[in-house]
Amino acid sequence: MARISLRYLAYRLVVSYFVILGIMTLAFLLLRLMPGTFADALVSPDMPREAREAIVEQYGLNEPLWRQYLAFMVNYQTGQFGWSPTYGTEVWSLIERRLPRTLVLFGASFIFGYIIGPLVGMYLGWWRGTKRDKSVFAAGLVAYSMPAFWIAWLLIWLFNYELGWLPSSYMMSQYPDDPSLLAPFEQWTWWRAIVDVLHHIALPLFSIISVGWVGAMLVMRTQMNTVVDSDYVYLAKAKGLSERTVMIKHAARNALIPVATQAIVGVAFIIDGAVIIEYVFSWPGMGALIVDTVLRRDYPTAQAVFFILGVLIVVMRLLTDIAYTYLDPRISFEGGE
Amino acid sequence: MATGSSNSRLEAYKEKWGPKVDRYKRVWGRFAQHRLGVIGLFILVMYVMWAIAPSWFAPHSTEWTAYLGTDPGRMTPQQIDSLPHPPAFGDPFFAPMGTTDQGKDVMTELVYSAQNAMYIALAAGLLSSLVGVPLGLISGYYGDTWIDESIQRLADITYGLPFLPLLIVLVAIRGVSTTNIILGIVVKSWVNNCIIIRGETLSLKERSYVESAKVAGASDTRVIFRHILPNVLPLTFVYLAQDAAGAILAEASLAYLGLSDFTAYSWGIMLEQIQNRGFVFEAWWWLLPPGIAITMIAGAFYFIGFSMEDVANPQR
Numbered sequence: 001m002a003r004i005s006l007r008y009l010a011y012r013l014v015v016s017y018f019v020i021l022g023i024m025t026l027a028f029l030l031l032r033l034m035p036g037t038f039a040d041a042l043v044s045p046d047m048p049r050e051a052r053e054a055i056v057e058q059y060g061l062n063e064p065l066w067r068q069y070l071a072f073m074v075n076y077q078t079g080q081f082g083w084s085p086t087y088g089t090e091v092w093s094l095i096e097r098r099l100p101r102t103l104v105l106f107g108a109s110f111i112f113g114y115i116i117g118p119l120v121g122m123y124l125g126w127w128r129g130t131k132r133d134k135s136v137f138a139a140g141l142v143a144y145s146m147p148a149f150w151i152a153w154l155l156i157w158l159f160n161y162e163l164g165w166l167p168s169s170y171m172m173s174q175y176p177d178d179p180s181l182l183a184p185f186e187q188w189t190w191w192r193a194i195v196d197v198l199h200h201i202a203l204p205l206f207s208i209i210s211v212g213w214v215g216a217m218l219v220m221r222t223q224m225n226t227v228v229d230s231d232y233v234y235l236a237k238a239k240g241l242s243e244r245t246v247m248i249k250h251a252a253r254n255a256l257i258p259v260a261t262q263a264i265v266g267v268a269f270i271i272d273g274a275v276i277i278e279y280v281f282s283w284p285g286m287g288a289l290i291v292d293t294v295l296r297r298d299y300p301t302a303q304a305v306f307f308i309l310g311v312l313i314v315v316m317r318l319l320t321d322i323a324y325t326y327l328d329p330r331i332s333f334e335g336g337e
Numbered sequence: 338m339a340t341g342s343s344n345s346r347l348e349a350y351k352e353k354w355g356p357k358v359d360r361y362k363r364v365w366g367r368f369a370q371h372r373l374g375v376i377g378l379f380i381l382v383m384y385v386m387w388a389i390a391p392s393w394f395a396p397h398s399t400e401w402t403a404y405l406g407t408d409p410g411r412m413t414p415q416q417i418d419s420l421p422h423p424p425a426f427g428d429p430f431f432a433p434m435g436t437t438d439q440g441k442d443v444m445t446e447l448v449y450s451a452q453n454a455m456y457i458a459l460a461a462g463l464l465s466s467l468v469g470v471p472l473g474l475i476s477g478y479y480g481d482t483w484i485d486e487s488i489q490r491l492a493d494i495t496y497g498l499p500f501l502p503l504l505i506v507l508v509a510i511r512g513v514s515t516t517n518i519i520l521g522i523v524v525k526s527w528v529n530n531c532i533i534i535r536g537e538t539l540s541l542k543e544r545s546y547v548e549s550a551k552v553a554g555a556s557d558t559r560v561i562f563r564h565i566l567p568n569v570l571p572l573t574f575v576y577l578a579q580d581a582a583g584a585i586l587a588e589a590s591l592a593y594l595g596l597s598d599f600t601a602y603s604w605g606i607m608l609e610q611i612q613n614r615g616f617v618f619e620a621w622w623w624l625l626p627p628g629i630a631i632t633m634i635a636g637a638f639y640f641i642g643f644s645m646e647d648v649a650n651p652q653r
Contacts, residue, residue, distance in 0.1 A: 018490070019494055022497075023494050026494060026498060030506045031506060034506060034510050134373075138373055141373075141636055141640060142636050144635075144639060145582060145635035146628065146631070147586055147589040147590065147593075147608070147631050149608075150589075150631070153617055156618075157618050161618045268496065271499055290499070291505065309502075310497040310498060313499070
């Protein structure tokens with residue numbers, strides 16, 4: 001069954017490792033190139049000179065750049081992420097708390113987007129040229145063109161400001177007895193917490209999905225259209241199978257393969273969307289953290305988030321490539337380099 | 338005047354240009370079948386006209402203020418209280434899309450912003466094609482050599498850096514200006530062009546006409562730019578349109594985060610201002626137009642791009 005040889009897998013792993021090193025280097029250099037440092041916020045002009053120098057020295061900012069770089073590369077590969085000067089905690093403890101929250105939002109958006117997108121694309125591609133196809137296709141492109149934060153505002157306006165159904169920010173309510181939805185649950189039990197999170201995730205999730213499904217839909221629609229005219233679809237129809245069976249079992253399966261390729265692009269796209277959506281909804285995740293720390297020149301935290309998101313993208317890319325070979329038996333990566 | 342010679346000249350011109358004109362007519366005929374593409378083109382033409390001559394389309398000049406017009410003076414407290422003013426048609430002033438909290442006409446700001454948007458879209462789209470397409474061609478043509486490998490790893494690294502945070506960093510380094518925003522967008526958006534063009538080149542270079550060009554002694558540069566490039570050109574236009582749309586959306590997101598050139602007029606800045614001054618849920622006439630304008634221009638580029646994809650790559 002294994003169509004991926006171990007040698008190829010090892011080769012890909014090594015390449016991925018160097019790609020991550022490259023991402024780290026770029027993130028390090030670019031962050032250092034920004035004017036100002038986080039120490040500027042801690043230092044005030046009326047401080048004595050020694051106190052200012054002490055602060056700069058405390059964070060190692062007076063070290064030559066290459067030593068900072070070396071320390072950074074070595075520390076990261078041994079799992080030490082350092083200390084965040086603006087949050088006053090260890091960077092890893094920040095990430096530990098925030099990564100799962102981002103993964104919840106991102107994972108849910110990704111799953112929903114890649115269920116809805118290919119399904120809609122399948123129908124549109126099969127019935128290509130009909131009025132329904134044209135209008136849904138156009139609607140998808142319009143959704144794709146909206147600024148994500150603007151959609152979010154419109155949703156907050158409707159569901160929070162006008163109707164008051166859904167909360168507009170944070171991941172959980174601060175005061176357990178606050179929202180009326182939670183009234184049936186007497187105590188703060190775990191499944192009451194789940195309901196609370198679901199209640200809070202609804203708007204951000206909907207904002208991301210409303211844009212996120214389109215990419216997969218576009219690819220699926222195009223693929224479906226090329227598959228529709230193929231011989232095996234005619235054969236399946238000629239055998240007397242129902243239209244539905246042919247569409248789902250015969251055509252869609254083959255059209256799915258390029259969708260897997262598109263998913264690699266989709267990962268990055270949804271992560272980008274999540275960054276701004278987290279910021280709009282004050283979702284306490286990695287996206288809000290990276291924007292916040294970059295704006296405050298908190299390099300130690302910002303580079304850690306760049307690192308984690310970079311690893312996430314690289315790993316997802318590797319996984320999609322592997323999934324790809326199982327979806328399409330014609331592809332094999334046995335040769336390798 | 339010898340009519341005979343002028344006629345033969347006309348014939349010569351016809352012979353030379355006729356086929357080309359016919360080809361463009363054919364392409365246009367194909368394109369015109371896609372209603373979406375034609376709609377996109379109409380929107381684009383409208384925005385181009387806004388960008389070229391904003392003063393013809395805007396109801397007021399940019400100095401205009403509600404109640405006062407362009408005269409210097411002060412508003413009464415009641416007048417200040419009525420701002421942001423909902424759409425008004427002549428009473429007490431003419432502002433078809435209402436005013437901002439400072440008494441500026443929303444419609445005027447909207448029209449004057451088109452210039453900025455067109456600049457960002459076209460410059461970012463063109464630049465990412467100019468970087469991505471040659472790299473994609475080279476990478477594909479020298480597939481599986483160290484050249485291909487190094488370009489692809491460079492693409493991988495760029496890919497692994499999340500777009501918006503990277504853009505914030507780049508803009509912070511170079512200083513906030515429209516040109517720097519465009520350059521920042523290009524740093525990331527060339528990658529898609531490169532990957533797509535590489536894939537296309539990989540399959541094109543196996544075709545017999547490329548082989549025969551090589552046998553005839555054409556250099557690599559000639560094969561790439563004379564034989565392969567013309568065949569991927571339609572595809573590059575499709576991705577140019579998509580990059581242009583993406584650039585507009587990126588600029589809006591950046592403005593929302595407070596990173597934009599506030600001396601310029603831009604739809605993203607209008608949205609940032611409404612949130613900064615706390616009128617997101619109070620002034621729909623101010624919130625909706627910039628968002629719709631962004632959606633329309635990005636949509637126009639996508640519509641045109643996808644219709645062109647069909648023209649370039651007809652299924653039947």
